[in-house]
Amino acid sequence: DAGVIQSPRHEVTEMGQEVTLRCKPISGHNSLFWYRQTMMRGLELLIYFNNNVPIDDSGMPEDRFSAKMPNASFSTLKIQPSEPRDSAVYFCASSSGLRNNEQFFGPGTRLTVL
Amino acid sequence: AQSVAQPEDQVNVAEGNPLTVKCTYSVSGNPYLFWYVQYPNRGLQFLLKYITGDNLVKGSYGFEAEFNKSQTSFHLKKPSALVSDSALYFCAVRDGSNYQLIWGAGTKLIIKP
Numbered sequence: 001d002a003g004v005i006q007s008p009r010h011e012v013t014e015m016g017q018e019v020t021l022r023c024k025p026i027s028g029h030n031s032l033f034w035y036r037q038t039m040m041r042g043l044e045l046l047i048y049f050n051n052n053v054p055i056d057d058s059g060m061p062e063d064r065f066s067a068k069m070p071n072a073s074f075s076t077l078k079i080q081p082s083e084p085r086d087s088a089v090y091f092c093a094s095s096s097g098l099r100n101n102e103q104f105f106g107p108g109t110r111l112t113v114l
Numbered sequence: 115a116q117s118v119a120q121p122e123d124q125v126n127v128a129e130g131n132p133l134t135v136k137c138t139y140s141v142s143g144n145p146y147l148f149w150y151v152q153y154p155n156r157g158l159q160f161l162l163k164y165i166t167g168d169n170l171v172k173g174s175y176g177f178e179a180e181f182n183k184s185q186t187s188f189h190l191k192k193p194s195a196l197v198s199d200s201a202l203y204f205c206a207v208r209d210g211s212n213y214q215l216i217w218g219a220g221t222k223l224i225i226k227p
Contacts, residue, residue, distance in 0.1 A: 004157075031213050043158075043204065043217045050213060091157055095213070100146050100165040103215065105157035 004106035006092050012112045018080040021109045024073055025094030033103060034067055034077050035091040043091075049075065050097070082113045116141045118207050120218035127195045127225050135190040135221045137205030145207050147188040148215065149179055152202040161203075164188060175199070195225045 005024040013019055025032050033048040047057040049069045057067070064083070069075040079086055089110050093103040117140045127133045139145055146165055150158040162173025169181040179190045190203060205218040 042219050045214060048213060056214060102148060102160040102163055107157045
């Protein structure tokens with residue numbers, strides 16, 4: 001298995017632009033998580049899905065952030081409009097449905113908003 | 115409320131010496147405990163987990179962790195450190211009621227030759 005796939009790996013954009021991050025979870029996994037990592041705030045859970053349904057989006061910073069999971073093999077995290085404080089590494093992770101199973105992380109997308 | 119504490123921001127160990135990275139937790143029910151490692155510019159990698167059973171859990175790369183219910187701890191250990199073990203280590207806990215992990219702040223492990 002190729003593991004969790006994220007694209008792009010790096011994104012540099014200007015303030016106000018729309019940014020879309022993409023994630024393909026491991027085949028057969030039915031839980032998907034979006035995280036943000038910064039030096040100041042560490043690792044933060046933004047939102048997670050189970051069976052393509054958003055379960056908890058309380059970590060989404062504000063309305064500029066939105067996430068979708070249209071099917072079991074694809075998810076997007078969108079920021080519109082982007083701001084410099086959104087600069088971070090964004091990770092996608094997936095796991096199988098059992099609560100005691102570990103999460104598998106993608107390589108991350110490093111976002112820089114100028 | 116659930117929480118995880120990694121009391122040390124950084125741990126320095128000489129190569130060949132044993133290492134310990136500390137983690138304490140607080141959950142309302144039975145804990146599911148995890149350790150992950152992050153190398154520079156990489157995603158987090160799963161090392162080991164405790165769900166139930168033997169309190170000593172063995173994982174990848176020679177790491178092990180000991181679950182101590184009375185002390186609510188799950189410290190990560192390795193008998194002999196390697197320079198290549200230098201990385202950022204995260205402890206995480208989940209209670210039995212949801213899918214969400216609660217993450218510690220991370221401990222930077224530096225192994226000196």
